[in-house]
Amino acid sequence: MTAFVRRQRYLLEYSLSAMARRPGKHLALLLVYTLIVFLLASVMLFTHSLQRETRLVLAGSPELIVQRLVAGRHELIPAGHLERIAGIRGVRAAKGRLWGYFYDPAVRANYTLLVPPDDAPAAGEIQIGAALARIRGLALGDYLSLRGASGEPFAWRVAGLIESDSELVSADLVLMGEADFRRFFAIAPGLYTDLVLSVRNPREVLTVAEKVSLALPDSRPILREEILRTYDAVFGWRQGVVFVLLVGAILAFAIFAWDRASGLSGEERREIGILKAIGWETADVLRMKLWEGAVLSLTAFLLGYLLAYLHVFYASAALFEPVLKGWAVLYPAFNPVPFVDGLQVATLFFFTVFPYTAATLVPIWSAAITDPDSVMR
Amino acid sequence: MIELDDVRKAFNQGRPNELWAVRGVSLNLPLKGLHVLKGPSGSGKTTLLAMIGCLSRPTAGRIRLDGRLISNLPERFMTEVRRATFGFVFQQFNLIRGLSVLDNVMLPAYPLAPDAGELRRRALALLGRFGIAARAAHKAEWLSGGEAQRAAVCRAMINDPRILIADEPTANLDSQRSQELLAVLGELVAMGKTVLVSSHDPLVFESAGVSHVVELHDGRLLGGGSC
Amino acid sequence: MLISPAFLALNGGAMLVSLLMLMAAGQAVQVLRHWDIKSGSERQLALERRTYLIATLVTWSVAAELVALLLFLHTAESMSSQFVGAMCATGVLNAHALGWPVLGLKIAVFFAGAVWLLVNQLDNKSPVYPLVRLKYALLLALLPLVLVQALAQLGFFLGLNPDLITSCCGSLFTAEGEGVAAEVAGIDPMLSLALMYGSGVALLAAGMRYPWEGRCGIVYALAGMLAFALALVAIVSAVALYVYEHPHHHCPFCLLKAGRGFIGYWLYLSLFAGAALALGVGVISPLRRVASISAVADAQARRLTTVSLGLFALFYLIATFAVVGSNLTMEGVWW
Numbered sequence: 001m002t003a004f005v006r007r008q009r010y011l012l013e014y015s016l017s018a019m020a021r022r023p024g025k026h027l028a029l030l031l032v033y034t035l036i037v038f039l040l041a042s043v044m045l046f047t048h049s050l051q052r053e054t055r056l057v058l059a060g061s062p063e064l065i066v067q068r069l070v071a072g073r074h075e076l077i078p079a080g081h082l083e084r085i086a087g088i089r090g091v092r093a094a095k096g097r098l099w100g101y102f103y104d105p106a107v108r109a110n111y112t113l114l115v116p117p118d119d120a121p122a123a124g125e126i127q128i129g130a131a132l133a134r135i136r137g138l139a140l141g142d143y144l145s146l147r148g149a150s151g152e153p154f155a156w157r158v159a160g161l162i163e164s165d166s167e168l169v170s171a172d173l174v175l176m177g178e179a180d181f182r183r184f185f186a187i188a189p190g191l192y193t194d195l196v197l198s199v200r201n202p203r204e205v206l207t208v209a210e211k212v213s214l215a216l217p218d219s220r221p222i223l224r225e226e227i228l229r230t231y232d233a234v235f236g237w238r239q240g241v242v243f244v245l246l247v248g249a250i251l252a253f254a255i256f257a258w259d260r261a262s263g264l265s266g267e268e269r270r271e272i273g274i275l276k277a278i279g280w281e282t283a284d285v286l287r288m289k290l291w292e293g294a295v296l297s298l299t300a301f302l303l304g305y306l307l308a309y310l311h312v313f314y315a316s317a318a319l320f321e322p323v324l325k326g327w328a329v330l331y332p333a334f335n336p337v338p339f340v341d342g343l344q345v346a347t348l349f350f351f352t353v354f355p356y357t358a359a360t361l362v363p364i365w366s367a368a369i370t371d372p373d374s375v376m377r
Numbered sequence: 378m379i380e381l382d383d384v385r386k387a388f389n390q391g392r393p394n395e396l397w398a399v400r401g402v403s404l405n406l407p408l409k410g411l412h413v414l415k416g417p418s419g420s421g422k423t424t425l426l427a428m429i430g431c432l433s434r435p436t437a438g439r440i441r442l443d444g445r446l447i448s449n450l451p452e453r454f455m456t457e458v459r460r461a462t463f464g465f466v467f468q469q470f471n472l473i474r475g476l477s478v479l480d481n482v483m484l485p486a487y488p489l490a491p492d493a494g495e496l497r498r499r500a501l502a503l504l505g506r507f508g509i510a511a512r513a514a515h516k517a518e519w520l521s522g523g524e525a526q527r528a529a530v531c532r533a534m535i536n537d538p539r540i541l542i543a544d545e546p547t548a549n550l551d552s553q554r555s556q557e558l559l560a561v562l563g564e565l566v567a568m569g570k571t572v573l574v575s576s577h578d579p580l581v582f583e584s585a586g587v588s589h590v591v592e593l594h595d596g597r598l599l600g601g602g603s604c
Numbered sequence: 605m606l607i608s609p610a611f612l613a614l615n616g617g618a619m620l621v622s623l624l625m626l627m628a629a630g631q632a633v634q635v636l637r638h639w640d641i642k643s644g645s646e647r648q649l650a651l652e653r654r655t656y657l658i659a660t661l662v663t664w665s666v667a668a669e670l671v672a673l674l675l676f677l678h679t680a681e682s683m684s685s686q687f688v689g690a691m692c693a694t695g696v697l698n699a700h701a702l703g704w705p706v707l708g709l710k711i712a713v714f715f716a717g718a719v720w721l722l723v724n725q726l727d728n729k730s731p732v733y734p735l736v737r738l739k740y741a742l743l744l745a746l747l748p749l750v751l752v753q754a755l756a757q758l759g760f761f762l763g764l765n766p767d768l769i770t771s772c773c774g775s776l777f778t779a780e781g782e783g784v785a786a787e788v789a790g791i792d793p794m795l796s797l798a799l800m801y802g803s804g805v806a807l808l809a810a811g812m813r814y815p816w817e818g819r820c821g822i823v824y825a826l827a828g829m830l831a832f833a834l835a836l837v838a839i840v841s842a843v844a845l846y847v848y849e850h851p852h853h854h855c856p857f858c859l860l861k862a863g864r865g866f867i868g869y870w871l872y873l874s875l876f877a878g879a880a881l882a883l884g885v886g887v888i889s890p891l892r893r894v895a896s897i898s899a900v901a902d903a904q905a906r907r908l909t910t911v912s913l914g915l916f917a918l919f920y921l922i923a924t925f926a927v928v929g930s931n932l933t934m935e936g937v938w939w
């Protein structure tokens with residue numbers, strides 16, 4: 001066992017020194033390899049963190065939302081519906097929600113206005129998200145004024161900034177009291193944007209949803225699970241499409257690696273011939289060459305992943321900014337919580353290290369079977 | 378005892394450019410002394426040495442080492458025999474450029490995975506014995522021809538083989554250096570090693586230490602095989 | 605169909621492995637047709653050199669398959685959010701008829717590949733390579749398994765329909781349910797643990813005879829397979845509950861994400877490696893009858909038996925630790 005480990009150490013040492021003696025040859029490969037890993041890892045980390053952020057958002061959202069539809073369009077829902085739902089078995093609590101969007105021409109962005117269920121700000125006061133505060137240059141105690149539904153201006157004092165795990169959740173949020181909200185949007189009392197239900201037993205959500213749609217024929221229940229599922233599918237699909245586009249790049253990379261591995265210089269051939277002549281076995285040379293590949297792969301993988309990590313989590317995925325830009329003016333500071341995911345690393349491994357290795361196996365082998373007596377000629 | 382029994386070697390067998398480089402050599406070599414293989418260029422000296430040293434396999438015929446058949450082994454096992462029994466010195470030195478002399482000397486021992494410290498000590502001792510200890514840390518390509526050939530001898534001896542095979546070891550040396558190398562080989566013989574040299578340099582096969590000269594011609598022995 | 609990176613990685617990887625194995629098989633056919641160990645010809649030398657390529661290709665394929673097995677389970681796990689009713693890998697495997705067969709095939713490929721590598725290693729120990737024909741015939745038998753596995757996996761992923769409502773571990777692995785999984789989950793935990801440890805003792809008995817007396821290699825392999833199966837049963841019916849510290853959670857896959865210190869990985873790795881080596885003993889010990897490798901095969905089988913026993917012992921230790929160290933107490937409920 002120790003002999004085995006020692007032999008691997010010798011072989012590794014030799015392959016490191018061989019690589020150090022020909023840095024140029026390996027540098028180009030390392031560069032391309034790192035780039036490939038970087039690209040794939042960036043896409044993965046980016047979409048994955050988007051996915052996580054949405055999950056964070058949705059985690060706090062209710063299990064069941066009930067919206068009223070009129071002619072297929074989302075309408076305000078009367079408070080009367082609440083009582084009819086509350087009677088359904090399995091429903092723990094039902095509440096009306098007030099929220100809406102407001103387009104602010106000053107910064108050309110949409111805000112989300114929301115009346116929080118508890119601890120709503122006092123009349124005349126609001127709490128706002130960090131991104132909004134940044135873009136409007138608001139500090140605590142400043143006033144935000146917007147034009148209401150009937151044309152008259154409203155001014156609120158900023159009483160707090162919203163702290164959150166996820167900037168995505170809170171970026172464009174404006175929290176206000178119920179009375180302010182109703183006056184601003186001119187919504188009559190007794191009407192809500194939608195209703196939210198919490199269900200006693202998570203397994204009964206489906207049954208409850210069915211009963212709701214029976215009890216309120218003009219409404220549609222929306223399950224949190226369903227939203228999550230849709231998002232997951234959408235994100236996975238988007239990632240998949242990007243990866244399909246990148247398959248070409250990976251293929252090109254594999255061909256490049258194959259070419260590099262099979263295009264041995266006369267000097268390298270001679271070196272392998274010498275090794276074989278002085279007592280190295282074909283398997284030893286093979287292993288030495290595989291170590292070389294392992295060192296390259298590991299370096300490129302770590303480097304590429306690290307760069308992607310920095311890119312996505314600390315440089316706000318600057319390379320993807322064009323894609324992000326069209327999304328919303330309020331999201332320039334995309335700073336998701338850093339994370340590393342084992343499944344992702346394994347997937348990435350299959351996309352990069354495995355094709356690289358497969359492409360180099362035959363060239364490595366054909367180098368390793370050099371005739372041991374070749375150096376005598 | 379190394380016994381060769383009707384050994385033949387063909388290159389490009391079955392193709393139009395087929396060539397029999399060795400055509401039926403039978404020969405017994407005792408495992409002591411300095412043996413020289415001489416003959417004109419292209420007579421098959423190198424080919425024969427490669428077969429004896431387990432670098433290649435005869436197309437037909439048998440080679441025995443102390444009664445053990447070594448000519449029919451697959452490469453994997455030939456390598457085992459080779460690194461336990463033979464050391465090699467080549468005409469072009471064949472040190473690996475860019476590696477230090479010490480690393481070059483230790484190279485043949487890597488697959489055997491000896492203890493690193495012990496291996497280093499062994500290599501330094503060899504370098505000391507052949508007078509190039511001062512060059513241990515130098516890169517191989519900085520050595521002079523004579524030093525390089527002595528480093529090659531050290532490398533050949535690192536696994537302590539019984540037999541040293543040297544293919545035209547003096548071809549790239551001037552007569553002064555050749556004499557020195559012959560002295561080194563003589564020293565090895567004195568240590569009880571068997572040395573097998575191919576050469577068409579009279580300086581070598583006419584030197585005093587030679588115990589036996591075998592002459593090859595066109596892949597065949599000239600005169601008797603046994604000694 | 606659900607295109608995701610993991611989907612592409614798994615199927616791309618399986619395609620690549622199939623390619624490597626096809627290449628290896630092509631080379632193997634050449635070797636089988638022209639092999640003549642007694643010949644000193646250049647062709648024989650070239651064939652001997654091909655054996656290195658074949659071995660390298662297969663080694664990498666098996667290694668990739670092992671990673672792919674883990675990746676497959678984790679992918680199934682991560683896809684569970686896209687299926688109504690699925691809460692872990694179980695639900696996703698249930699979502700398509702090919703789910704469980706793919707898992708079975710993957711495990712079979714791993715076992716067969718591992719055994720092949722052991723036979724290959726043994727063959728390389730004798731200068732006459734006595735097992736060349738056997739091992740390359742085995743390789744040709746392994747090839748369809750790999751190909752079918754790749755196709756089945758592709759079929760599974762392409763056939764997955766997110767609108768389907770599936771049932772997950774909660775309903776599959778319950779004592780009240782129907783089917784094999786439910787039966788397994790419903791086994792009296794005391795009985796299953798007793799069977800697991802009992803088979804372990806039997807294994808030990810069979811295993812001890814081999815290194816010391818050089819007998820019962822095949823018996824050991826059979827005992828190993830039995831112990832493997834019973835260990836899986838015990839995991840589902842008892843050990844899992846202790847790891848989850850939940851009296852009704854039987855799922856064998858959630859183990860990979862639950863528990864402290866990746867205990868699921870340790871459990872499965874030691875169990876699978878131990879079983880693969882036991883299988884290897886079963887194949888290698890009869891090869892002692894091949895004269896040229898008799899001694900090597902014997903030594904190798906003894907060594908494998910010892911290592912395999914060690915791995916099984918490790919598995920039992922971890923399982924015991926999982927039960928004893930758990931906060932779940934079933935005293936009064938089970939015993």
Ligand SMILES: Nc1ncnc2c1ncn2[C@@H]1O[C@H](COP(=O)(O)OP(=O)(O)OP(=O)(O)O)[C@@H](O)[C@H]1O
Binds near residue numbers: 377398422577
């Ligand atoms: N790999 C090979 N392929 C084809 N022909 C070869 C090969 N190696 C050697 N030969 C031929 O075999 C013959 C014998 O070669 P060998 O190198 O053994 O001669 P030699 O006696 O060592 O000659 P020299 O004194 O020039 O080194 C030569 O004609 C050579 O061209």
Ligand SMILES: [Mg+2]
Binds near residue numbers: 422
């Ligand atoms: Mg020559």
